[in-house]
Amino acid sequence: MxxxxxxxxxxxxxxxxxxxxxxxxxxxxxxxxxxxxxxxxxxxxxxxxxxxxxxxxxxxxxxxxxxxxxxxxxxxxxxxxxxxxxxxxxxxxxxxxxxxxxxxxxxxxSDGVGCVLGMQWEGHHPANKSVLLVGAGGAGRAIAFAVASAGASKLTISDVDEHRANDLAASVAAETGCATRSGPADPHGFEVVINATPLGMNTNDAMPVDPQRLEPGTIVVDIVNAPEPTPLLRAAQARGCRTQDGGPMHQGQALYALRFLGFDYRPNGA
CATH class of the missing domain: 3.40.50.10860 (Leucine Dehydrogenase, chain A, domain 1)
Known part of the structure; x- marks a missing residue:
């Protein structure tokens, strides 16, 4: 209809x-x-x-x-x-x-709460986990605060603009109490890796992290919604990682956004 x-x-x-x-x-x-x-x-x-x-x-x-x-x-x-x-x-x-x-x-x-809701629905709760967040732009900022507020044990923020990453890490640490710092986009040793950059949308994009540095079992979340799966998620799957595409986050964003706009929206799994 x-x-x-x-x-x-x-x-x-x-x-x-x-x-x-x-x-x-x-x-x-x-x-x-x-x-x-x-x-x-x-x-x-x-x-x-x-x-x-x-x-x-x-x-x-x-x-x-x-x-x-x-x-x-x-x-x-x-x-x-x-x-x-x-x-x-x-x-x-x-x-x-x-x-x-x-x-x-x-x-x-809705980016931050949407990302965390999507992770929770998929059984990838960031609570008590070490998290690497790549990207400190609009979406990355919201996700950083939401992940820290959801109980991450520690959070490292990486961005091509080191000053932006530093400033965001300081703000998140001050406002949430989560152990947060800026650092390189090296995923080795992290339990959760989140790509909050646009990298992966275009054919010739560089990888947001080096997939060879991912450890099997790591939760890899890519908020890019096309192509599906993204190059990062395909490489992570080949490494034995648990992966999550942008779909659950999009559903979480929709729930929060539409309720803010006055609609009763209940996506599957919510």
Missing amino acids: EPYISGTTRLYGLVGAPLSTAKSPRLLNQLFVEQGADAVCVPFCVKADDLSAFVTGARAIGNLSGMLVTMPHKQRMLSFVDELTSTARQAGALNVIRCQADGRWVGTI
Whole structure:
């Protein structure tokens, strides 16, 4: 069944660029049909330089009720909302905006809680485990705080920008009490390795970590959602690792985001 669009339909969007591998519009539209909601989700392909102009126009759309925000706008969008949840302020990024009836935009982020929920559903709980997180961008920041808050025994954050990794590690340690530091992207000796970078989306991308340094039994989580499985996960499987693709995290993100937007969403396993 396809969404029925009328003059009273509420509009939700996915904002980012590129959006060729995005799954959120299909997921949301399926949910809207199942719940009989008078709503539709559409992709808005907006380049970085055009974000300000887009927001100006979007503010004028009276039936715009919410947006999901993806790369490259998760941090830049902070300056365009009226209010942030504590998780978004902590992470310094957002990926969900609720457009309220009074015209105020409220932003939050679902990456961190979504990642941890997905890991828990798959039996890969980070509690009491040593974790290597590669990537300290918008998603990586949220995941770092969520993994630390979920009880990781220690957390090492690696990023091509060493200053960014250092700053994030210091913030996570101060706010959560988890033993957190920055370091190289060497997975040897870690019980959990999480790729929170875009590496793997393109054919010629480098590996986020050296698969030969992975130990059998290590839990390897790759948040990249295409191709499936990613080169990292294929290499990790060959090493005897336990692997998890971006699907469970995406479901966890959807649960948190859609409930924030006012929908009762219950993915399988939740």
